[in-house]
Amino acid sequence: MNPFSLSVPELERKARAVRRRIINLNANSPAGGHTGADLSQVEVLTALYFRLLDCAPDRLNDPDRDIYIQSKGHGVGGYYCVLAEAGYFPEAWLETYQHSDSKLPGHPVRQKTPGIELNTGALGHGLPVAVGLALAAKRSNSPRKVYALTGDGELAEGSNWEAALVAAHYQLDNLVIINDRNQLQLAGPTREIMNTDPLPDKWRAFGLEVSECSGNDMHSVVQTLERLTRNGKPNVVVSTTRKGAGISFIEGRPEWHHRVPKGEEVTLALEELKDE
Amino acid sequence: MSNREHLANVMVQCFIEAVEEGLDLWPVVADSTSTSKIKPFLERFPDRLINVGIAEQVMVGTAAGLALGGKIACTCNAAPFLVSRANEQVKIDVCYNNTNVKLFGLNAGASYGPLASTHHSIDDIAVMRGFGNIEIYAPSCPREARQLIAYALRSSAPTYIRMDGKPLPVLHPEAYQFQPGKVDVLREGKDVVLVGLGSTVHETVEAAALLAEKGHPPGVLSLSSIRPCDRDALAAQLQKYARVISVEEHNVNGGAGSLVAEVIAEYGLSTTLKRLGIQDGGYAIAGDRASTRRHHQIDAQGIAEVAESLLVPA
Numbered sequence: 001m002n003p004f005s006l007s008v009p010e011l012e013r014k015a016r017a018v019r020r021r022i023i024n025l026n027a028n029s030p031a032g033g034h035t036g037a038d039l040s041q042v043e044v045l046t047a048l049y050f051r052l053l054d055c056a057p058d059r060l061n062d063p064d065r066d067i068y069i070q071s072k073g074h075g076v077g078g079y080y081c082v083l084a085e086a087g088y089f090p091e092a093w094l095e096t097y098q099h100s101d102s103k104l105p106g107h108p109v110r111q112k113t114p115g116i117e118l119n120t121g122a123l124g125h126g127l128p129v130a131v132g133l134a135l136a137a138k139r140s141n142s143p144r145k146v147y148a149l150t151g152d153g154e155l156a157e158g159s160n161w162e163a164a165l166v167a168a169h170y171q172l173d174n175l176v177i178i179n180d181r182n183q184l185q186l187a188g189p190t191r192e193i194m195n196t197d198p199l200p201d202k203w204r205a206f207g208l209e210v211s212e213c214s215g216n217d218m219h220s221v222v223q224t225l226e227r228l229t230r231n232g233k234p235n236v237v238v239s240t241t242r243k244g245a246g247i248s249f250i251e252g253r254p255e256w257h258h259r260v261p262k263g264e265e266v267t268l269a270l271e272e273l274k275d276e
Numbered sequence: 277m278s279n280r281e282h283l284a285n286v287m288v289q290c291f292i293e294a295v296e297e298g299l300d301l302w303p304v305v306a307d308s309t310s311t312s313k314i315k316p317f318l319e320r321f322p323d324r325l326i327n328v329g330i331a332e333q334v335m336v337g338t339a340a341g342l343a344l345g346g347k348i349a350c351t352c353n354a355a356p357f358l359v360s361r362a363n364e365q366v367k368i369d370v371c372y373n374n375t376n377v378k379l380f381g382l383n384a385g386a387s388y389g390p391l392a393s394t395h396h397s398i399d400d401i402a403v404m405r406g407f408g409n410i411e412i413y414a415p416s417c418p419r420e421a422r423q424l425i426a427y428a429l430r431s432s433a434p435t436y437i438r439m440d441g442k443p444l445p446v447l448h449p450e451a452y453q454f455q456p457g458k459v460d461v462l463r464e465g466k467d468v469v470l471v472g473l474g475s476t477v478h479e480t481v482e483a484a485a486l487l488a489e490k491g492h493p494p495g496v497l498s499l500s501s502i503r504p505c506d507r508d509a510l511a512a513q514l515q516k517y518a519r520v521i522s523v524e525e526h527n528v529n530g531g532a533g534s535l536v537a538e539v540i541a542e543y544g545l546s547t548t549l550k551r552l553g554i555q556d557g558g559y560a561i562a563g564d565r566a567s568t569r570r571h572h573q574i575d576a577q578g579i580a581e582v583a584e585s586l587l588v589p590a
Contacts, residue, residue: 136341
């Protein structure tokens with residue numbers, strides 16, 4: 001089981017703490033960061049690591065632990081902040097984000113950072129590997145569940161849809177695919193660059209079970225993830241979010257795909273993220 | 277000929293033996309059940325084959341996931357589609373993630389002959405050598421393949437095995453013992469040494485016989501272990517000869533010839549090198565094996581002709 005099992009109000013408080021860490025992490029980075037992508041996924045990652053994942057820092061060799069795959073590898077800053085909060089590595093490491101030869105480079109590297117399950121960064125790799133992990137768990141009669149988080153711009157990569165075919169064909173109902181549908185990608189709005197809407201219909205057509213949630217609303221995230229059923233179909237959760245969610249002047253702005261807060265912006269952001 | 281065996285059959289036999297021994301091995305194919313000659317395995321273990329359809333990217337990604345989930349994952353499909361279509365999955369999911377995946381590049385080189393260049397894999401060694409940690413092997417005969425595959429299935433390293441696509445005779449004596457990294461010395465000779473890769477080793481052995489008949493027995497080496505490779509041992513062999521001829525059904529860039537060139541240069545050897553293979557800028561012709569090898573001068577006769585032209589007049 002999850003060692004924290006936080007309630008929704010506790011998760012909301014934790015998500016704010018994660019966002020404060022994301023602001024500081026990116027502000028201290030010598031090489032920029034993906035602030036917007038770090039922030040849109042916060043509710044999903046917080047809910048997973050502090051309530052849903054049957055995994056803990058002292059169980060990283062347990063073959064039955066649940067697995068989380070960060071397919072949108074550029075959201076690694078947010079991922080690091082959640083892992084540090086959950087005790088997978090010392091908080092002090094966050095100050096070394098993207099420093100030379102750091103344990104926390106600009107995309108996840110499992111050989112460097114405890115808790116990371118897969119090296120990603122090039123897009124479209126998480127789902128095929130998650131399919132293999134889910135298949136292995138099925139064939140080993142393991143209770144393991146596999147969660148994989150993709151971006152929405154990332155879904156233009158064809159390998160995702162190859163993986164969808166295989167996941168449905170092999171009835172991998174121990175697999176949960178979450179789309180962080182923050183609607184922005186490097187060059188602009190996903191709908192304008194390469195439209196993936198209507199996304200739920202596409203997954204359904206591939207034979208997957210689709211749920212939708214409001215991805216920056218902790219109540220909606222938790223309720224949706226906890227209501228997933230295992231009926232022979234892989235689950236997809238289309239989690240509609242706002243890139244840069246939680247900070248008024250970052251939210252929904254494409255320039256924050258690869259921009260970090262500086263000076264006054266740090267103070268302003270932290271002010272917005274205060275606990276009541 | 278009765279003593280010939282297809283390397284894919286050897287591979288499947290090794291799979292069966294491994295599972296019988298208790299290894300948690302899972303072949304992963306991309307509709308390539310006939311290419312991999314996997315039927316005997318399927319008959320013995322009907323639920324142990326993963327077929328992802330014609331989709332090489334997810335084949336390699338799934339294999340990496342199976343490996344992370346504790347399985348020994350073995351992809352089996354045509355080398356050109358593995359190496360080129362799933363290039364980034366090999367690079368990231370297998371090599372960078374250091375997963376216990378064995379990639380069998382079937383019908384490599386120009387094995388598909390008349391099916392032309394979409395089906396030829398004359399860059400696989402070059403591509404794999406460009407990646408970091410993956411071990412790279414090219415068995416030259418069924419006996420060596422059996423030992424090499426048995427070794428690979430029991431190692432945890434990401435591994436690429438270049439598999440020829442025609443039945444091959446046994447080349448090695450019964451006492452032969454494959455060792456990763458070892459330079460396989462098949463013939464000792466003088467003046468010229470022939471260095472072969474995979475099935476072209478047979479051509480070099482035949483060429484050596486032709487040359488011996490004329491009083492010029494060359495040395496013959498097989499580079500069945502490209503990575504790891506005992507470079508000291510390779511240099512020690514090469515420096516015995518004034519001339520080196522590398523022979524491969526592969527582009528001359530990045531394969532066995534390049535490895536030999538690196539060793540000659542880095543060890544400061546005075547021997548000179550002639551690289552035979554698909555020459556710079558070219559593709560293999562589309563034809564049967566004999567005519568293809570004749571055209572590219574990597575058949576026994578062609579190799580012997582090149583060797584004779586290089587021999588210093590007495």
